[in-house]
Amino acid sequence: MRNSKVRSAVKTAAFIAMAISISACAITGNPPFMSNLAAPSPRVENCALIQQATPSRYVCNGKVYTAVQLTDVRNGKQVDVK
């Protein structure tokens, strides 16, 4: 009885997740979990989080960026890092 309830809950959650994904894909034309390859690089999802601080620090392509600098890159601004 308990196992069937668990299976039912898991199935329901999976269905909801799929529905949200399909809806988002239909609306935006871009699957929500995919990286936007057309966006400026580097993108935060491809970087390693090396320190959770204020601001957090990431490593991308061997260079260290802060979260604020990665936001600037994403917004098309020029960012110089060492």
Place this chain on the structure above:
Amino acid sequence: MKGRWRILLAALGGLTLLGFARPLRAQNTVTRLWEDTRTHQVFTEPGRHRVPFNFTGGVDANAIEQKVEERTHDQMRAAVAETAAQERYDNSQVNKQITDMQPAWKNYISSFQNKFRIGTLVYLDYAMYTHPGFGPQFSENFNPPGPGNEYFNSFDVSRVYLNTYFTPTDDVLFRFTPEIYRANGNNGSPATNNTKIGRITGVGSNLDGDLNVRLKYGYIQYHGLLDSIAPLKGGNVTFGAQPNPFIPWEEDLFQYRFVTLVPWNYVGLSSSQIGLQFDGPIKSSNGETTLAEYGFGAYDNGSFRSQEQTNTKQVMARGTIYPFGAHWRYDGLGMTGFFNYGYGNTAPDSINLPTPLKASNAHFERIAALLHYSAETWNLAGEFDYGQNAFNLGNLFSGSGPLDAFGTPTGKAVTTPHFGNACSTTKPCYDTVGTFGPQTAVWQALLQNGRERNIGWDAFGHFLIPNTKLTAFGLFQWFRPNDNVANDPLDFMRFVAGLSYQYNEYLRIALDSQNLLFYHKNHGITTMKAAKFNYPSAGSLNGLLLPTVKSDTFIPNLVPRDTHAVFLNLEFAY
């Protein structure tokens, strides 16, 4: 008669003259003279060969008035000009002062902006416990109910930091970070919870689960102590309530602190200590790569949230070596060692009192050895843990535990002679089933006899799914709280597996499964066997008598129930 008429006529004439007379005004009197052109004589009347004589020194009222007016205008103009010149000068002085002030004011503002920063770290969660059980908390402020409460679920706030940093100079930093925590203290007993004021006044307890604010970090850090030595450039010395040299370092390596705790943190070592610490890198000769890192210090034996009581201190040290050099923190292959030694947080006048269960008095020791490899999109780490007296009953039940471990007996008391005791209504005894009393006493003995030896093995890592914002992550921990106990009922395994989504630079979401498994088959031990670990020979707990050692009573059900839960975790970091 004629004389009178003459006199009268003269009077009338005089009166007439007086009536027509007008007072003479100097400015209206015009003196006219005539000059004879042949003889140049001046006459008062016009005549032949006579022309008006222009007296250069003569009084011409209009001309004088005009001249006076012109002179007055000239004087006024001069006065106005002088006033204007003075005003211009004064204004220039004021403007100069203002000009001098503005750069200083602007400099202060721009300097302040460069010297102060503020940020936040927030962990929010939704948890569904399909199988709740007793055990350590999966994360801070997680206190689910125990067995029998299947599908318990909750929204939680497990962390809120407000990070403030002030750097008045380049080499000095002050950090202040308050955090939230849940206040638990109301056990439902009016006699012990509420506050008594005076003889007849009471105030109800408000320790009812409020999220309160406390200090997590408050320290001053000096950067550059060893900058004169090139390989040691970048070292720090820190004083105050600060991140210790190991747990925060491992949390950053793991990258999923917002989901769960790293191994030693899970079994009781806090991430914050109060003390004095040195840390920094060891660079290559050209300064381009880091060959090693170090961190060591002396701290209070009590955690950052407890009152220090001892006259000793604990020490911690961590060293990391990068055999191939590291261009960034954690880069490539690394080997890390951690050592911690300290004493129970007990006052000097009590620490040497004889007691069979020494948990709060005994020394403690923790060691960790890690081998780790990090790339930008994945990492993997393995860890071995060794400890002595580093895991007690409070750590075991930091999430939740049976009431018997917190001062309240469970189950139905026995009031007739049993288990070697002369049980009665005035001296009731614990039963061995339907309760957690004797079990709690056995667990206490296994964990707190002062000879506990902890052994653990762990692994964790993550992997970015290519071309997505999704990362698979996992953690496995196997921990033996006391490997001196054969078939220890408290041996457990923990595993966490999930998928995270990086929405942007500040926001991450994870869906994961977290599980605590007490993996031995359910079993019990006799009181004689438990006595080897200082189970009390004839003791009591929560006012009820425990089965005696001499009776060799079998105490069943020593293996706690497993815990299984599904989490949705959210992290916001700025």
